Amino acid sequence: MKFVKANIHYQNSSKSVTLNLPEFLFRGHWAVRAFVVVGFLLLVVQFSATFVHDAVLKHVIKSRQYLDRQMVQIEGTLDYLDGTSGVFFKDEQRVHSKFALTPPDAQARELGTGGFIGPESLLVRGTSPVFERMALLRENAARIQNKLDMNNAAFSSLSEYVGQQQSRWRYIPSIAPTRGRFGSPFGPRVHPVTGEVGRMHQGVDIANERWTPIFATADGVVENAMYNPSFGNFVAISHGNGIRTRYGHMQMLLVKPGQLVHRYEIIGYMGSTGMSTGSHLHYEVWVGDRPVNPVAYILPGDYSVD
Structure with missing residues (x-):
């Protein structure tokens, strides 16, 4: 039995597939030949689709892993900023106590975030863990930004007050006039x-x-x-x-x-x-x-x- 060699080359790739097909497949009725050609084309399409699918899946997995690492870094940064805002708040409380001022309210600094979320956004967040995680990161970042803004405003106000007090205290006697x-x-x-x-x-x-x-x-x-x-x-x-x-x-x-x-x-x-x-x-x-x-x-x- 004679065979016909067919070489299949993938586009933009050095890979190829060699098939040995019986010669009689190409001598039959036109319908048989058409069936053979269609089958051959479907085989080629299947090989191509498998190759493309594997390549795309590999790229998606790498992108998802990179995105996960980025999110972990962002979460770490937000945790650090949240802790820093807590340290700033304790320093602010100490300054208020030193100058006998009313201490700031800790509950007022824990500002919530929210608002109307459309059904489309809810659907996306509910069907995609990545979008849900990104939305939570965005809300957490907004909350921490609010705390830092309030800390900054409070320290600016304290700095102005302390400056005024120091200006006044310069004229209040507070040291011994001599040694003895x-x-x-x-x-x-x-x-x-x-x-x-x-x-x-x-x-x-x-x-x-x-x-x-x-x-x-x-x-x-x-x-x-x-x-x-x-x-x-x-x-x-x-x-x-x-x-x-x-x-x-x-x-x-x-x-x-x-x-x-x-x-x-x-x-x-x-x-x-x-x-x-x-x-x-x-x-x-x-x-x-x-x-x-x-x-x-x-x-x-x-x-x-x-």
């Missing part, structure tokens, strides 16, 4: 020079060696810088809002009336001028028209309100 030993306290006492009993001591005395530096305890404007029979070399500074500080018995003055001074700026040196029994600084704090205990305006250590 605190002696005579605020309140009634026996005057060390005149011996007068029950005389109000309107400040505190801080003793140290002559020429010990004396500092302005807050920003302000020098009202007086002169010699006073009682206080000797004397400086008075106005800090605004009815607050003034006064410094007496100094050895030397370094400021003059009308001069703007800043906290920690040296305004003079300790001495024993005026009615004094030894080298020390007499320091007063006035609020309005009355003296107050200066110790309440001295923070411990080297701290200040700014």
